[in-house]
Every structure is written in structure tokens, then in C-alpha cells.
Amino acid sequence: MTDCRNPTLAKPRILITGGSGLLALNWFAAARDRYDVVLTFHERTPIIPGATGCKLDLDSMDRLLAALDAHAPEFVVHAAGCTSVEGCEKAPDVAHHVNVVLAANVASACKARGIPFVHISTDHLFAGNAAMATEETPVAPLNSYGKTKAEAELRVAEACPDALVIRTNFYGWGTSYRRSFSDVIVDALRQKRSITLFDDVHYTPILAECLVEIVHGLLACKAQGVFNVVGSERLTKYRFGLLVAETFGLDAAPIQLGALADHPELVSRPRDMSLSNQKVCALLGRDPGAVSEHLHRLRLQEQRGLALELGKL
Numbered sequence: 001m002t003d004c005r006n007p008t009l010a011k012p013r014i015l016i017t018g019g020s021g022l023l024a025l026n027w028f029a030a031a032r033d034r035y036d037v038v039l040t041f042h043e044r045t046p047i048i049p050g051a052t053g054c055k056l057d058l059d060s061m062d063r064l065l066a067a068l069d070a071h072a073p074e075f076v077v078h079a080a081g082c083t084s085v086e087g088c089e090k091a092p093d094v095a096h097h098v099n100v101v102l103a104a105n106v107a108s109a110c111k112a113r114g115i116p117f118v119h120i121s122t123d124h125l126f127a128g129n130a131a132m133a134t135e136e137t138p139v140a141p142l143n144s145y146g147k148t149k150a151e152a153e154l155r156v157a158e159a160c161p162d163a164l165v166i167r168t169n170f171y172g173w174g175t176s177y178r179r180s181f182s183d184v185i186v187d188a189l190r191q192k193r194s195i196t197l198f199d200d201v202h203y204t205p206i207l208a209e210c211l212v213e214i215v216h217g218l219l220a221c222k223a224q225g226v227f228n229v230v231g232s233e234r235l236t237k238y239r240f241g242l243l244v245a246e247t248f249g250l251d252a253a254p255i256q257l258g259a260l261a262d263h264p265e266l267v268s269r270p271r272d273m274s275l276s277n278q279k280v281c282a283l284l285g286r287d288p289g290a291v292s293e294h295l296h297r298l299r300l301q302e303q304r305g306l307a308l309e310l311g312k313l
Contacts, residue, residue: 011036015073017106018080019053020044022180023120025313026172026208027077029306031216038071042080046175046313058102064109075116075219078106081149085124088145089267099148100155107159116164118215119156122149123169123203123230128270131202131234135167135226135279142268153226164218165226167275172208172298173306175313181205182298185241189250196258199238203273204230207294209301217284227283228275233290240291247295 012035016024019039028037028051039048040056052071057063058080068076081099082088088095103119110117124146125139141147156163174180179187188195206229214229235243238257245252260271281287301307 012074013038013071014075014077015040015067015071016077016079017056017058018042018078019048019051020046020175020178020313021079022172022174022178023079023170023208023211024077025175025310026170027079027212029310030209030212035074038073040067040080044177048313058105061105061109064105065112068109068113068115073115075118076106076110077118077120077215078103079120081120083122083145085143085145085267085269088148089143092144092148095144095148096151099145100152103152104155104159107156107163111160111162116162116219117156117160118164118166118219119152121153121165121167121226122146123167123228123273123275124270125150125167126270126273128272131272131274132204132276133228133274134276135228142270144267146270162224164215164223166211166215166229167226168211168229169203169205169273169275170208170211171205173301173310175310177313181237181240182244182295185244185255186248186250189245189248189252189254192251192254194254194256195241196256197236197238197241198258198260199236200259200261201237201271201273202234203237204232204234204275204277205240205291205294206231206288207297209297210288210294214280214284214288218280221283223283227280228277229280229288230275230277231289231291231294232277232281232287234274235291243291243295247292247299 015038038052082095127140139150171180171182174183241255
């Protein structure tokens, strides 16, 4: 990782907030051959070979504008946020500040400098009573996390009307301090350790690398507004685990069938988070792909060393 100075650009540059997080690091891995990637951090500052990294106070408009001026990114991805459902419920004021206020700040700075802005939202925006929500489905969040992310979408649209808002649920190789859902499953199966996965929670997951490719495609089309960028297959967390086992050639016996309904101690959350990706399919003229295809890419990433590379962080 280099410092915050602005060397002569050999490649176009992108800036990603939440630089130590799962999505930002997978974005860096997917884009580094074509882009100079600037990862900005708040507290944790991992050393990432090949990335330009620096601390950035998202509370300060002056510092945000200075960073945009110094790095001159082609576009900005706002991936920073409080994503723990339980954590947001315990500290709703913190969740609101991080998920809403900071998102609006970055959007405002990008608008002021005329830089395309990508805001990463979530699939936790609905009550979960119906499958395959579209971009037009009215939001009805059940918890503080969903409520702050729903408000963030509104604040971002006000601050930067041209913003691209991405609703998604992604997975990919994680770090030593931030494991992906797929990491947890693979690790448990390789260690032959029991893991319980819910069979009453549906979603439409997408590999982070595929998410990055689609967002870049949307930016190339100068797309604006809300897009569901998810996989094309609706399935349960339990079924996802079985597919992980099959793809990685692992015994699925440690996977135990569970149900969210049996855990009233957990913060209320939607049982169906599935999103329709028909809008993005129509615009880009292609299907993002099913889970099995993405899991094969996840395994190929491991074979090529990405899991080891990120796991060392």
C-alpha cells in the first residue's frame, strides 16, 4: 500500500470508501489490472500491496473534497457502513450516522466535483413477505440496519441525483478479521465442524467479482438510480451451503438444517430478501448468472491465490 500522494496516473483511478471491508478488497482484486485503486480507511489500515491507501475522515467535507481533488478518481464507490444487523439494533444512533450521514457526505462531495458516485445498499429493505422484489417495490424495513440503509438511499438521491444505487447481497474471499458467509461454510466443512444454516431465509446472492463487473458495466452505460445487482437464483441459506459443499468437493454432512423462526432472540429480519435483477439484465443485455456458476468462480479464485492473499490481511 502506498501513501496518499498522487503519483502520475498510469491507469484510470477509482476511490473506494470502507477500504478494509470485504467488498472493497474484492473490488480491488477484481479491478487492479485495469485501474489504480484508492482504498480509504477509518480505523483499520491493512497493508495491501498494489493499492493506494489512506485514512479519510468522511465527517469532514473539506477533507473529502481534498481527497477527491488529490486523487481525481474516475468514479467513487461508497462501501463503508455498519452492516451488522445486531450491532445496528444495539447502537441505532451510530448506525444512522455511519450508514446515512456519511453516505450523504460522500455523495455531496462527489456531486460538488462532478464525479460519478456509486452507493452500495442492501437487500434488507423489505418485510420479506414476497419474493423477488423489484426496484419499484416499496421499502418496508424491519430493523435499524434496514431503516438506515433505506434512509441512506433517499439522502444519497437528494445529495447526488445522478448517483448509482446498488442493492445487493454479495460474498467472496474474506480477511482474517472479516469473514464472508462463504468463508464460514467452507471453513466449517473442511474442519468437519457442524454448521447450522437456515432453510426459511431466501435470498439472491452474487459473487463480489461478478457484482464489480456489472457495476462497471452500468457505469459504462452512464446508468443512474437504483439497480438490483444480484444473482439470478433465489435460494435458501441452507441450499447455498449444499451448493458450496458440492462445488468445493466437500462432505455436506456437517451442514445442519435450521430455521430463523426457531431463533426469537435474534433481531427481526426479513425471511425473503430475494431481489429481481431483470432491470439490470435488460440494460446490459446479459444474465449475471446462477449460484453454481459463481461458486465455480469462487473456487477458481482460491486456486489462483486470492483466498490466501486476502486471508493474510
